[in-house]
Amino acid sequence: MLIRVGYELRYECPQPTPMLLTLNLHYTRASDLLVPDHIITNPSVPITAYRDDFGNWCSRIVAPPGDICISTNALVKDSGLPDPVYPDAHQHAVQELPSDTLVYLLGSRYCETDRLSETAWALFGNSPPGWPRVQAICDFVHRHISFGYQHARATKTALEAFNERVGVCRDYTHLAIAFCRCMNIPARYCTGYLGDIGVPYTPAPMDFSAWFEAYLGGRWHTFDPRNNIPRVGHLLIAQGRDATDVPISNVFGPNVLKSFKVWTDEVAESA
Numbered sequence: 001m002l003i004r005v006g007y008e009l010r011y012e013c014p015q016p017t018p019m020l021l022t023l024n025l026h027y028t029r030a031s032d033l034l035v036p037d038h039i040i041t042n043p044s045v046p047i048t049a050y051r052d053d054f055g056n057w058c059s060r061i062v063a064p065p066g067d068i069c070i071s072t073n074a075l076v077k078d079s080g081l082p083d084p085v086y087p088d089a090h091q092h093a094v095q096e097l098p099s100d101t102l103v104y105l106l107g108s109r110y111c112e113t114d115r116l117s118e119t120a121w122a123l124f125g126n127s128p129p130g131w132p133r134v135q136a137i138c139d140f141v142h143r144h145i146s147f148g149y150q151h152a153r154a155t156k157t158a159l160e161a162f163n164e165r166v167g168v169c170r171d172y173t174h175l176a177i178a179f180c181r182c183m184n185i186p187a188r189y190c191t192g193y194l195g196d197i198g199v200p201y202t203p204a205p206m207d208f209s210a211w212f213e214a215y216l217g218g219r220w221h222t223f224d225p226r227n228n229i230p231r232v233g234h235l236l237i238a239q240g241r242d243a244t245d246v247p248i249s250n251v252f253g254p255n256v257l258k259s260f261k262v263w264t265d266e267v268a269e270s271a
Helices: 027-032 099-105 113-124 131-144 158-164 169-182
Strands: 002-013 017-021 033-035 040-042 048-051 057-063 066-077 187-193 209-216 219-223 235-240 249-251 256-267
Touching: 002 249, 027 033, 027 066, 027 235, 113 131, 113 158, 113 169, 131 169, 131 209, 131 219, 158 169, 169 187, 169 209
Parallel strands: none
Antiparallel strands: 002 066, 002 256, 017 057, 017 249, 033 066, 040 066, 048 057, 187 209, 187 235, 209 219
């Protein structure tokens, strides 16, 4: 399967403004890029690339005064298969976990494990450990939160999403991650592209998507509590503890986001 992905972000800045961008596909998908996702700016400015502490590809620019457009248009090869399901994947005892997973057991900016632990154990303490427990968490979050773009709020935490019961995909993801960590299951936040492939078309404007990965049975597995079914075409851009670590842009100065477009479309393969 071929998937066309890209974005067009237009900012207005009153002065030279540094930006950090996390917009390139994750290095684990580099070999799948048939048309690379080079970042293009108009007007053209120097771009410095670096890899952050979580292994994500990031870029630095200084936007000039006035308007700047940041865009890409890439083509990605994908298996076309839905997210794999491993119902027998077991939960590790904390003392058996690899050291590099331990940071994903801890509370973070948007995932308040200390304030949700009692609730998590009351809800999921009797569920079978491992994959069934993570799926039980996803089932609960999927039912508990009602989706709506009007409920998006950049400062909303997992606890607030639990109490308010409304949100967008990042809120589902933060709450599920927090519950997993409360149950001693490493969980990390993922952001990337997810189009309407294999599901009914949604007329709402496309956006970047959020899901998470849980560490079970010696590897990381994809879970998506917003959709709560295995989906085709989760294309990872970045991963971290929560949304704090993977913003598409950090802008260090006054700015106006004038327009925001994202696309993720299946493309017919040539014979």
